[in-house]
Amino acid sequence: MHKISVLLADDHAIIRDGLKQLLADTDDISVEGEAANGNEVLALVRECDWDLVLLDISMPGRSGLDLIKVLKEERPDLRILVLSMHHEEQYAVRALHAGASGYLTKESDSEVVIGAVRRVAGGGVYMSDKVAELMVRDRQPATEPLPHTRLSDREYQVFDMLVSGLGLTEIGERLSLSVKTISTHKTHIFEKMNVSNTAALIHYAIAHHLTKTEEY
Incomplete structure (x- = not known):
């Protein structure tokens, strides 16, 4: 039997x-490789054919939505299932648009994770009811789109880190970008969201359930 x-x-x-322990208890799933950062993921995908990448989008080096896009550009048939600490409201729709075929939070039950791996590896798409609702809402034209939906993927990532309490230097280090570039993103975020300080961003994130339960 193919695993x-x-x-x-x-x-x-x-x-x-x-x-690994969870998936090892199944008869049809096998963890054949591990990566601790985005660069390792990209290198391993270039070296081998995988049925599925179970991906955390908050890792050192190249990570997040940009990594998903690069992986799909290099391996269009690669199946990607995101398992993230971020709640669905934060990244699910963006991850699916970037090329992922499923999105789970790390709060998901073991049975849900196993079922999602099987479905995505088999060519399907996995969405929780919440993600499906967000996808439907995303497709409906809005007369007044929420400010955070106007942000580019990179701007949204910086926004997410800013409201998590990270400074420009730390954000730059984690995204492998210069402080000047991060500062430019911050300026654009403030302009698009019509705020003048980070405190207002944090208030907005809390009000719209865009904060997460864990730190980077």
Whole structure:
């Protein structure tokens, strides 16, 4: 019987260990590779054919939505299932638009994770009811789109880090970008969202349930 070959990508070893144990208890899924950052993911995808990448989008180096787009450009048939600490409201729609075939939070039950791996590896798409609702809402034209939906993917990533309390230098280090570039993104974010300080961004994020439960 063919086993689903999984590349497991997460920068936390304890999470990788837990997922490996979870998937090892199945008869049809096998973790054949591991990566702790986006650059390792890209290198391994270039080296081998994988049935599925189980991907955390908040890792050091190249990560996030940009990584999904690059992976799909290089391997259009690659199946990607995002398993993230970010709530659906934060990244699910953007991840699916970038090329992922499913989105789960790390709060998901074990059975849900296994079922999603099987569905996505088999050519399907996995969405929770919440993500499906967000996708439908995203397709409906809005007379007054919410300010954060106007942000580019990179701007949204910087926005997310700003409201998490990170400074420009730390954001630059984590995204491998200069402080000047991050500062430019910050300026554009303030302009698009019509705010003048980070405190207003934080208030907006809380009001629209765009904050997460864990730190980067």
